[in-house]
Amino acid sequence: MGSSMRLAGSVAIVMGAGSCAPGWGNGRATAVLFAREGARLVAVDKDPDALAETVRLVEAEGHGCTAETLDVRDEDAVADLVRRCIAVHGGVDVLHFNVGLGMPGAVTEISTADFRAQLDLNLVSLFIACRAVLPGMVERGRGVITAVGSTSGMRHPGHDHVGYSVSKAGMIQLMRQIAVCYGPHGIRANTLVPGLMATPLIEHRVAKHGKRGSLADLQETARRRVPLGHRGDGWDVAYAALYLASQEAKYVNGTELVVDGGFLAKSP
Numbered sequence: 001m002g003s004s005m006r007l008a009g010s011v012a013i014v015m016g017a018g019s020c021a022p023g024w025g026n027g028r029a030t031a032v033l034f035a036r037e038g039a040r041l042v043a044v045d046k047d048p049d050a051l052a053e054t055v056r057l058v059e060a061e062g063h064g065c066t067a068e069t070l071d072v073r074d075e076d077a078v079a080d081l082v083r084r085c086i087a088v089h090g091g092v093d094v095l096h097f098n099v100g101l102g103m104p105g106a107v108t109e110i111s112t113a114d115f116r117a118q119l120d121l122n123l124v125s126l127f128i129a130c131r132a133v134l135p136g137m138v139e140r141g142r143g144v145i146t147a148v149g150s151t152s153g154m155r156h157p158g159h160d161h162v163g164y165s166v167s168k169a170g171m172i173q174l175m176r177q178i179a180v181c182y183g184p185h186g187i188r189a190n191t192l193v194p195g196l197m198a199t200p201l202i203e204h205r206v207a208k209h210g211k212r213g214s215l216a217d218l219q220e221t222a223r224r225r226v227p228l229g230h231r232g233d234g235w236d237v238a239y240a241a242l243y244l245a246s247q248e249a250k251y252v253n254g255t256e257l258v259v260d261g262g263f264l265a266k267s268p
């Protein structure tokens, strides 16, 4: 798909626009693609270096963007960011929420504090961001919210990951609640659901913890469990995000766009 300015003039906030490690994660690919497609990009991340690299890549393609270093768990900082976006740009057209992390473990293997921390980062932060953008979107009678979930939120991923899975399941319901409640105000809310992806987060985590085996093991898992036989990448997620944010998806609301090479459709 070449650039067709699908987001021309749209003010798009991408939360988690850096990358967990060098390379193209879901957030960085989405941020760069949104800018390429004409969005007035507001790139948000808590890691200033990762964010600076995304900005560098956006600018290297001749586009502009505003960079905001903040922690999406900080409700005051998120509310302030949205206020400033409205003051500078006149409103927020797209909120793309990409932040998400998990730690492996079953119910008796992780602490309550660790469970809570995963809900806090993945789900409560999404709630906070939605609370911040929705009033302005209602006022203008338009807006798009896309949450990046995971196939782990729809079925057991094959390894125990209770905090992550429950938080990702909650994101789907949060998007559906918003879709129903705010659809009449012209607002669309959906969950983009990636499956087994070859992104820096996964490669980095595997290299660090080795909990899910080596990279070769992950590739073998994908070969067995994904009908297409391999993992996806950040650009697969980015193009799905672009579609959901664009006018071409104007009738898509309250649903899940699964980007998993057929993983969910296949029995393990």
Ligand SMILES: NC(=O)c1ccc[n+]([C@@H]2O[C@H](COP(=O)([O-])OP(=O)(O)OC[C@H]3O[C@@H](n4cnc5c(N)ncnc54)[C@H](O)[C@@H]3O)[C@@H](O)[C@H]2O)c1
Binding pocket: 015, 016, 017, 018, 019, 020, 021, 024, 025, 026, 027, 028, 044, 045, 046, 047, 050, 070, 071, 072, 073, 098, 099, 100, 101, 121, 148, 149, 150, 151, 193, 194, 195, 196, 197, 198, 199, 200, 201, 202, 234
């Ligand atoms: N990588 C995969 O295989 C995979 C699979 C399914 C779903 N997902 C989901 O895709 C999303 C992106 O994953 P990714 O692996 O591509 O990561 P990514 O490379 O897009 O990095 C996420 C970014 O979020 C930032 N971030 C983390 N905590 C933050 C906070 N509190 N405030 C602000 N920014 C914060 C990080 O600094 C990082 O730059 C996540 O929601 C993840 O759960 C990933």
